[in-house]
Amino acid sequence: MGTKIKTHKGTKKRFRLSAKGKAMxxxxxxxxxxxxxxxxxxxxxxxxxxxxxxxxxxxxAALNGHSY
Structure with missing residues (x-):
């Protein structure tokens, strides 16, 4: 099994994904x-x-598809 991809913390603090998947x-x-x-x-x-x-x-890619 491969390694997990980590979320980029700077991106997590500055962006979030909308319900339709747009980066806001x-x-x-x-x-x-x-x-x-x-x-x-x-x-x-x-x-x-x-x-x-x-x-x-x-x-x-930096958020791995997650919305924070």
């Missing part, structure tokens, strides 16, 4: 210095968004 992430630019952004920009940066399709296979 928090949008950048909101942690500090947001006062300089317009209210509209800050509002639109709330929540999560889907990762680019070209990055999804890499994230799926």
């Amino acid at each position: 992430h928090r949008q950048s630019g909101t942690s500090h210095l947001a006062k300089g952004l317009s209210k509209k920009r800050r509002r639109n940066l709330r929540g999560t968004t889907a990762v680019a399709e070209c990055m999804e296979p890499t994230i799926h």
